[in-house]
Amino acid sequence: MSMLLDERRESILKIVENKGFVSLVDLMDSVGASESTIRRDLEYLDGIGQIRRTRGGAAYSGESLSTFEDRSFMSSRQKRQIAQAVANMISPGEAVLMDGGTTTLEVARQLAGKQLQVVTNSLPIANLLVNQPEIDLMLIGGFLFPKTGVALGKTAVESLKSVHVRRLIISVGGITEDGLYNSNMLLVETEQQMFEAAEEVIVVTDSTKFGHSALAYLCPLDTVDHIVVDDGITEEWKDVIRKAGIELTVVET
Amino acid sequence: MSMLLDERRESILKIVENKGFVSLVDLMDSVGASESTIRRDLEYLDGIGQIRRTRGGAAYSGESLSTFEDRSFMSSRQKRQIAQAVANMISPGEAVLMDGGTTTLEVARQLAGKQLQVVTNSLPIANLLVNQPEIDLMLIGGFLFPKTGVALGKTAVESLKSVHVRRLIISVGGITEDGLYNSNMLLVETEQQMFEAAEEVIVVTDSTKFGHSALAYLCPLDTVDHIVVDDGITEEWKDVIRKAGIELTVVET
């Protein structure tokens, strides 16, 4: 009863999708292939972003039926590597607050399978994590913005007031020596409340954002604890960041 | 039993379409041709895009039976007609509060395109409506439940306290003369707060729910203003509903 390669992978994907998480041994049983083969299949499926490989098995991270995936589907290798770096900082059992945005979405994807408490105002992130059995998911309500699918406004701010987490993961539209910027007043307002809720602030961004401001001022540099960025960042900016007392992680690409 | 070329290829195509995946050896058997011939046929069919060649055989490349769509599109004609009836009651510009559930999701689908304000604690409904330009969408936050994707708990209840809408559309797990039931304590708790937020309560359900209770008691009958149900409902139950002063809409199927 030798299965075709694609058939087997499809079958694995379905199982993972269905159960949320499956152990490698279980998969060996259910599809009747060797450990090596399953490993290779998981590696492949992880490579194309359909599942998230975890120690001992795999978790589902495929695209749910939301409208946002198209954009994030072209998650560049860069973005993915940044996301990977951030995900590696998160320890099991932690409580994490996640802002909207394509990079943070990618982080969420990399978090699949970990045991965590996640709080978010982002619909795409919620979609991604809602069926992860290991993840306790709390949604921040508010007015939903069509373009980005994040909940903002008075309700969101109010809800955030009763939230306390270890880490906040946030993305920005621009960074100058004066601080961080984002594109939308309402967004900034909500994000400012997020700062209050978190012990540590991690900013994910790509190197092109440095030196550019944007419509709405978010916060001064010293609000941030940690910045994760690709290796396109200049030496000058590295200096600025470090002088501001911010930990800097540069991801090699 | 020598087959004509086109006939054979047609036959292969049918088999592949039917099974989704077929191995080369299987095809050799069922078509009665040599390995080489089948190979060449597959190559051809792949060339014209009718199938996808895979190692060891072929896969159907037509409409992707991509697990997701099928599930949510599996709404019966009944459900859809109920949903249509409810959607027709909603006037432009109204504010509507929508509970989770497959029937209410179908209602949401029918609401698309209308100019409305929608408040919901259901992730699927939010997904559906978030990109409708005519619809102002407000999301109720809370702990997200994996199976159903609805936000519940203290946060949800608190958020609902500052909501006021014209109509609430809600689904139930069971209806008896004593009132309405649902399957989950937390769900019921949240739904009870929803009653407070709405001027008028519309219940959508199918006729099989009458006479059955469920785990958690939701409310007495007189909390409800309007019930929409399929025509499987018995005359006795019609009487009960009407005597309770509830408007009843029976959808013909």
Added chain:
DNA sequence: ATTGTTTCTGAAAGATTTTGATGGTATTTT
């Protein structure tokens, strides 16, 4: 009917990919 031409078929050899196993390394648990 016969011949020549073209297309299709089946078989075999050699190249490529996939697979399962093994032993060593890293990580987690006890």
Added chain:
DNA sequence: AAAATACCATCAAAATCTTTCAGAAACAAT
């Protein structure tokens, strides 16, 4: 620290694919 578990790199065997070629079948023209 030791034991248990999971991971990774490597390799030979197995399965599958491609290429090639000669014979068979179909076809057209004489």
